Amino acid sequence: MSAAAGTQARTGRRRAGWRHALGYRVLGWVGLAVALGLWQLLSVLLHKTIFPTFSGSIAVVGELLTGKVLTEDILPSVFRALAGFAISAVLGIVVGLTLGYIRWLGDYCSAVLDFLRSVPSPLLVPLALLVMGLGAKMVIAVIVSAAVWPVLLNAFDAARRIEPLYLDTARICGLRGFGLFRRILLPATLPAIFAGLRVALSVSLAVLVVAEILGASSGIGFFIQNAQQTFAVPQTYAGVIIFACLGWLFDTLFLFLERRLLAWERALAGGMRV
């Protein structure tokens, strides 16, 4: 009943949850180590050119990260992915919330949106090449064409289903326009938006590689394809490993951010009185 007791129970639960999360994480690392060990074992036993050892691939990763591949392929790719993701996020949130909040406008645009989002983004690469030529701009545009949808649709849906009393209360408090957007609409829909953003992040990375393979002269996708075509097998594997690590890093950073921004939502969902 009292707030103090509630806080105590909450910290208790948090501590227990922490221990649980730690155990879970340790197990995950053990599993990863086992999988990598298996890779090493199999590649040594099979001894095939197309299946280099894990230790060999990692050595190449080290070389790549200290050589000019870092500045010429990896960093440009990171920049493209993040730029595409950031544009998708802003565009998706603003358009999604606006169309979701202004009901008639959303109805009006629904057919156009349904049509646009059913276009597979790799199909857009030739078109984007035609319009923007080879390079970063083209890659970013193709990323946005794919990554904007999970954000936009989640924001749209959440804005449509927003608690009506939130809006009434905002109106009584005299909030309208940008104030309403920033203080009520955005935070209320943030949990759904974050779910969409997380999907958008992995979509950004996937589309990045596709676009770079199809139409770029630099970047991780370009590097991996180039390595494959020149039969630089360890380089190909190393490129994939670097890319996978990037994906993992982004996702981890993302979850960290989400945990900080949505602390209130976890407290609500975690069995606190609602």
Add this chain to the structure above:
Amino acid sequence: MSDSTSAPETARPAPERAGEPLLDVSGLCKSLTAADGSVVEVSRDITLSLREGEFVSVVGPSGAGKTTLLRAISGLAKPDRGTVRHRGEVLTDVPGWLSIVFQEYNKTLFPWLSVSKNVLLAVRSLAKADARARTMEALELVGLAEFSERYPWELSGGMQQRVALARAMVSQPELLMMDEPFASVDALTRTSLEDMVLRLWAEGGFAALLVTHDIGEAVYLSDRVLVLSARPSTVLTEIHIDLPRPRNRATRARPRFHELAETVLSYIEHRADAAGRTAPGASLLPGN
């Protein structure tokens, strides 16, 4: 509840102290569209008025459209017909001099804002320092100053409703509307919240319009009780509550309190039986 605010309501002149006419609702009609598309006539021809500093309650059988009425009067919903006038001027949007407290405190307090920021939201137009001072003042009024940096979901239900009350107070409204404000809290908390509202009202000088299904609560708090008929609702009658102020626990023990509550109840029950057969507003019982 951690603190009981049973401080006696400060002395207040008789109900007749009510001042200038504040709000005039005339011929208000409101229909709602149900999920299946059918239109339900909820309020039919509601006429009522409120004076400055008056405490008026609206009671009626469940489904009488009490909430719909409150929303239409406040400007949250547009009436189909009829007008709401504030000091003679027609109301079109939710005005700044109005505050509303709803039943569902968990849906009106924003979980991503701390208690003080929730209250602060209602005085954003003021200068920052001023708004902060007023916010702390309002939280002190409801005894929650020390919880200002907590989040609403860390507090009990009664405390959350007090935060909602503080937010309603902070803008210093001319009129406080309440929609079943105590229906979601336990009985003990409810009594102390009622007394808190009485105290705030006595000190604040605002008018109050309370929508409730709790007849005892309506009689205990109000200067006048308006009884609504079943849907489509009209104002059946108006009962003056001539219980002396300040009111406290002893008020509920008075024979007159029970008489008045009985009168209100008989109107509601009679209308529920005779729904549609008696002309609206017909006098069924001698007035008081």
